[in-house]
Amino acid sequence: MSRRHLLPIGVLAFCTAVDLISGQGQVLIGLLAMGPLVAAVVLGRGATIGYGVVALALAVALGFYDRQYTGEAVLGQSFRLLGMVVSGAIAVLACTLRLRREAALARLNSEAATSRAAVQLAASLQRSLLTEPPAVPGLELAVRYLPAMQHAQVGGDWYDAFPLADGDTMLVIGDVAGHDVAAAATMAQARGVLRGIASTVTGSPAAVLSALDRALLQLRVDTLVTLVAATVRPDRDGGTTTLTWSNAGHPPPVLAAADGTVSVLRRPADLLLGISATARRTDHTVQLTPGDTVLLYTDGLVERRGSTLDEGTDWLVQALTPLAGRPLEQLCDVLLEGMAGAVPDDVALLAVRVRG
Template sequence: MNRRPTRRHLLPLGILAFFTLAQFALGQGQIILGLVCIAPLTAATIVSRRATAAYGGAALAVALLLGLHEDQYRPDTLPSMLVRLAAVVACSLLAMGTVALRLRREALLTRLSAEAAESRAAVELAESLQRALLTDPPPVPGLQIAVRYLPAVKNAQVGGDWYDAFPLPDGATMLVIGDVAGHDVAAAATMAQARGVLRGIALTVPSGSGDVSPAAVLRALDGALGRLELDSLVTGVTATASPSPGSAGALLRWSNAGHPAPVHVTAAGRAELLDRPAELLLGISPAAPRTDHELVLAPGDTLVLYTDGLIERRDAALDAGTAWLVEQLGRLADQPLEQLCDALVAGMSGRLDDDVAVLAVRVNG
């Protein structure tokens, strides 16, 4: 049995009893009966509205009876006695106002706590979903693939950035980097849907030649997002890497939907931004034109796909961040791929304003 509610009444009851007994103990002429108003004021801080009203009534009744005991209703003492009784009534009304404010505040705190718990649960679910989706890349003959993901600290560890790499039926490898607008649970949920839909499209929508067109995948994804009524803007790069006919390298085909341009780094250390005419991001017009671009990657060459959190700086223009990235990749060209990725994101954790996703691919030499 929970005795806590009963214990809450001990203090206001004790106050009433104390001042009543004190009045009797001190004898007539020691008028302390007005102090019984402390009982409802105390009750207002620990018990319910109804109980506080009961203590207010009890305090008034005790004051009336003590007034009779002290013979305070004579013509010469009646005015003073009425002032005391009025003070008890005023204190009781103040106690009722106090308990109303307290209960309202407690209800607000309870609601906020419940909402916070729901929010934490949603964030934890989104984190679990994101971790499940941002998996290690598959082993691919002839290629090395490395990935990194850093969440923005201020956005509760979830966001809309993602990377993906998976084999295609024609023997090529699909490479994806994407970013859903927003930095919350909703963005993470949209990211999960976009990633799943893109995978399904890439595995089922080959071009006329039988291979997979990155532009066609983006076009179909744009239409699917509209039909699914996912009211979000998405940027992304889709690419395929496949053995290059007649060479030891790999044929890269890519299409860019409003996303930061990939960087190509040669084995000799020359870094180049694969900056092609900009095409519309996803979520605006499913009929927007999409273009495939091609590049042969030689043995030892590296391709780096990334989200804008890697190059955004609060105190610098985006072009400056892009120039920094190209310079860094030129210096890091001779590093093992995993170390190259570590160097790119070194020092960023704990101070990010945006998520960072990196997908790096190197052709085996």
């Protein structure tokens, strides 16, 4: 017998003893109603019903001892027994509600634990994918990622940089809609598919994004994705470096020239990924000289409460102007200074500089 049974048994034994000690004619039968009520707090529904039946049987038996089945006492005894039945029913109802509440709490705790585990797993996956950029002759690369504080450090922003077979380097900055485990999973899927496409599809960034758009729709990825894919091609004769990019609804790259001027590479942005497999994709090209820096970023960098994205972009230009000559790692650190843990959205940053 479980120790939890000791309490209702003790209550019934105590009430019976009190009634017997009080002597015949002292009606204390109503105290027995506490037995099933106590059982309802600590035991299951079946045990509560059992203690209700035991309490009723004791009340019937003690009625004979207390001489409650003669004369006018019968009516009062009948009401007392009816009260025992009602109290037993109330105890069973209370027990049922308690068990339902406990089951709901257990389910919520289990779901919360599962959710936390999924968030730990997604965060680990995200960190494993946000790798350090490769070493590229003639280029300097720097990357940063800041999670939004209110989104459990899991989101859909990412950066990537990897070499291509023709000697170019591909740069990617992307943002999957949402700030949860699903967004992180979609990000991982989009990143992997894009890498596979870029290694097999010959052509420009626009061709890669067109193939990625078709692949995401075929895979039934129904989440919207904004993305800038770019290739950097150093001039083989040591002259200018060519940056070619295609923009799928993403904030435009920013160019901090070696002479200190900062400009936004505003070009008409194409449709977001995930809407149409036949969306037209366009390439844009700019020539870079030694010392030039191009910044790719997600919208969390330029989002400000009460301000438009254009105003945020203007802020970025002003912030970059005095930083144009700084070492690239220092430039990224100063640009993000004070934003960690306080940004309303995730921030991913990818900076590339042509070495002098």
